[in-house]
Amino acid sequence: MAQHSRLSTALPPSAPARESTGHLFLRAHIVLLLFCVFAHTAIFNLLGADGAGAVLGVLILGTLGLAIPRIALARPARFPWRRMPWTALGYTALALLSVSWSGWPWATLLTWTLQAAITVVALFIAFTLSWHEIVRALSSALKWILGLSLLLELWVALVMRHPLLPFFSELPAGKPDPHWYWVRGDLFDGGRVQGIVGNSNTLGILCAFALVVFALLYAQGARRRRALLVWIVLAAFFFLRAGSATAYASFAVGALVLVAALLMRRTRTPRGRTRLYALFTALALLGAAAAWFGRDVLFGALGKSSDLTGRLEIWRKVWARAVERPVFGNGFSSPWVPWDPAFHDWIIDHRITVFMAHNMWLDVFLQLGLIGVMLIAIAFLAFAWRAWFFAVDRPRWDLVQDRPYAALSLLPTILVAMLLVLGLAESTPIMLWGWLLLILLSFKMKISPFVGSGPGEGAPPQSRRRTA
Numbered sequence: 001m002a003q004h005s006r007l008s009t010a011l012p013p014s015a016p017a018r019e020s021t022g023h024l025f026l027r028a029h030i031v032l033l034l035f036c037v038f039a040h041t042a043i044f045n046l047l048g049a050d051g052a053g054a055v056l057g058v059l060i061l062g063t064l065g066l067a068i069p070r071i072a073l074a075r076p077a078r079f080p081w082r083r084m085p086w087t088a089l090g091y092t093a094l095a096l097l098s099v100s101w102s103g104w105p106w107a108t109l110l111t112w113t114l115q116a117a118i119t120v121v122a123l124f125i126a127f128t129l130s131w132h133e134i135v136r137a138l139s140s141a142l143k144w145i146l147g148l149s150l151l152l153e154l155w156v157a158l159v160m161r162h163p164l165l166p167f168f169s170e171l172p173a174g175k176p177d178p179h180w181y182w183v184r185g186d187l188f189d190g191g192r193v194q195g196i197v198g199n200s201n202t203l204g205i206l207c208a209f210a211l212v213v214f215a216l217l218y219a220q221g222a223r224r225r226r227a228l229l230v231w232i233v234l235a236a237f238f239f240l241r242a243g244s245a246t247a248y249a250s251f252a253v254g255a256l257v258l259v260a261a262l263l264m265r266r267t268r269t270p271r272g273r274t275r276l277y278a279l280f281t282a283l284a285l286l287g288a289a290a291a292w293f294g295r296d297v298l299f300g301a302l303g304k305s306s307d308l309t310g311r312l313e314i315w316r317k318v319w320a321r322a323v324e325r326p327v328f329g330n331g332f333s334s335p336w337v338p339w340d341p342a343f344h345d346w347i348i349d350h351r352i353t354v355f356m357a358h359n360m361w362l363d364v365f366l367q368l369g370l371i372g373v374m375l376i377a378i379a380f381l382a383f384a385w386r387a388w389f390f391a392v393d394r395p396r397w398d399l400v401q402d403r404p405y406a407a408l409s410l411l412p413t414i415l416v417a418m419l420l421v422l423g424l425a426e427s428t429p430i431m432l433w434g435w436l437l438l439i440l441l442s443f444k445m446k447i448s449p450f451v452g453s454g455p456g457e458g459a460p461p462q463s464r465r466r467t468a
Contacts, residue, residue, distance in 0.1 A: 026066055027133060030125055033059045034141035037118065038206060038433045042148075042196040045166035045182045060117045067124040083446040084123070087382060088439055091375040092119055094368055095332035102331025104342040111333050118432060122439035131451045132220075134444065135408050139217055142210040146234050149195030149203065156185040166198070179350040192243040204244030205422060208251040210235040212414050219407035246425045250418040257417040258410060264392040265405055311358045311425065317347050318357045322366040329369035334431045360423035360430045376430065380420065383442045387412035395450045406451035412441045 338353040357363035
């Protein structure tokens with residue numbers, strides 16, 4: 001006969017599951033690695049080329065040491081080989097093959113080794129971390145860049161009170177070109193600031209990335225939201241003070257893509273989406289036409305001369321060499337190795353040997369010809385296509401049709417739009433952190449098509465599960 005009892009038959013309460021020490025160490029290692037990749041110029045200005053190479057080499061070897069056991073434990077048969085970003089990997093393979101016809105073979109081998117290492121690192125991060133962990137790692141790395149940039153700018157402006165040269169060298173008797181400085185000390189003088197990366201354009205685009213990452217984390221409901229607001233203010237301050245026209249244009253296009261994605265999310269019928277696509281196409285064509293015919297006014301508003309601050313002359317020289325071997329190119333080298341005879345004193349800007357074409361498409365055409373251009377175009381097109389539907393399609397893997405959208409799913413489509421705009425005036429989307437973002441996000445979207453839950457994704461750690 002059943003009897004009432006005040007005693008509970010449930011299991012005793014237990015503490016929530018904690019992340020293992022090994023996984024915490026893995027995440028810390030990835031944050032340090034991302035910081036060194038995004039702020040590679042800071043490592044170079046501090047330690048020189050050999051020191052920067054040694055630091056990056058140690059970190060990559062450490063990554064391999066962490067990756068091989070994890071892939072082995074997951075069993076190679078379970079590794080998503082078929083979902084690899086094969087077009088981008090084909091571009092990397094073509095870059096290695098180009099050593100056989102390269103006009104600068106040693107530069108090809110050196111830079112290809114760096115490109116291959118970045119590729120392996122990006123694949124490893126995508127395979128081992130969830131979407132939330134990846135965004136938090138990006139956020140942490142960008143916070144370190146912003147925080148150290150503020151400290152360095154304050155130190156140069158208030159303590160040193162004169163510009164800082166790389167390697168903490170003494171200022172020469174004659175005044176060097178301002179482009180040689182690591183930090184010019186203009187934090188309180190109204191000039192452009194360079195931050196720890198030593199370049200206003202790089203600082204500006206990294207601040208634009210930071211604004212996107214921090215804002216999406218805030219919308220997702222991450223913890224310490226007040227602290228995130230402080231970081232957003234600091235990123236906005238450096239973004240404006242960097243004064244980078246390229247960063248402004250990239251951020252503006254990213255904002256327009258965000259608005260388009262949010263409008264598409266609110267549309268419930270195929271007919272409504274078709275109308276929006278037609279509207280977006282018309283607006284894009286009108287915007288492109290207005291930018292082309294009003295380019296002089298636009299360049300003036302952005303503080304650029306009609307020759308894009310010397311870029312047209314760089315493009316003419318690169319084009320002249322590229323058309324000599326238009327099919328397979330002259331050989332891979334991203335970036336150009338400035339001490340190689342083929343590049344040394346070839347294009348000089350402010351008494352500095354230029355190390356890229358300042359246009360990723362022209363740079364690829366120079367290095368790997370039309371074949372390389374087609375491969376990189378397909379890689380970015382596939383990235384943009386998948387990122388768009390990753391952002392605008394409602395998460396669904398079963399019969400449930402009304403799952404809420406995740407704010408973080410907007411990140412890839414905004415970043416790819418910003419990278420494509422950046423690629424019109426810089427070559428960084430095919431080098432270092434630009435290449436890392438291409439491989440990382442492309443692979444992650446293929447193996448984890450949902451944020452926070454569903455196939456290929458675990459529960460969001462330390463999140464309130466808010467949606468946008």
